[in-house]
Amino acid sequence: DAGVTQSPTHLIKTRGQHVTLRCSPISGHKSVSWYQQVLGQGPQFIFQYYEKEERGRGNFPDRFSARQFPNYSSELNVNALLLGDSALYLCASSSHGQPYTEAFFGQGTRLTVV
């Protein structure tokens, strides 16, 4: 069974552009969370989706948006990219949104904004 898969693995974009990152959770998992990890820091929570509904949102500007599809895969969209958006974007899946659920992480997408 495949783990959490993210695509692409690496991406270079120019300031002002838009980017879409994708995540496929573990089969059977209904919750997907997105995190941003700037170099040298711990991950910061961006969004959580469960059963296609947003369950939580971190302290990120409206340039960041996400959605979850009927097959529970998810996209993270970032508009009007800034240099500071350069980071590793991590996706985590869990079987449901309950507090004791273990999260499984993808390898991440490394975004570089130039």
Place this chain on the structure above:
Amino acid sequence: KNEVEQSPQNLTAQEGEFITINCSYSVGISALHWLQQHPGGGIVSLFMLSSGKKKHGRLIATINIQEKHSSLHITASHPRDSAVYICAVRSDSNYQLIWGAGTKLIIKP
């Protein structure tokens, strides 16, 4: 003050040494996670704890809910244990993960 504090930030040890990484938190939690991140970014979940102690191979994780403190121990450390170890707690108010900054561990042969 960060809600999740890890210590030390960096740790270098010789192969075979016993390693301890500490995590303190200041919020109410429903669970605490220890995760491992290798260069290149992929994160692997090592433990999820809500009480007591768990052991997996050479790794041991403990948590003291009253003191809001957890430790990750590595016995008979090996160079392949070199990685960043991250403590993350799941808030009991909004169920989101709050992350520590990580401990960079280097084990020298």
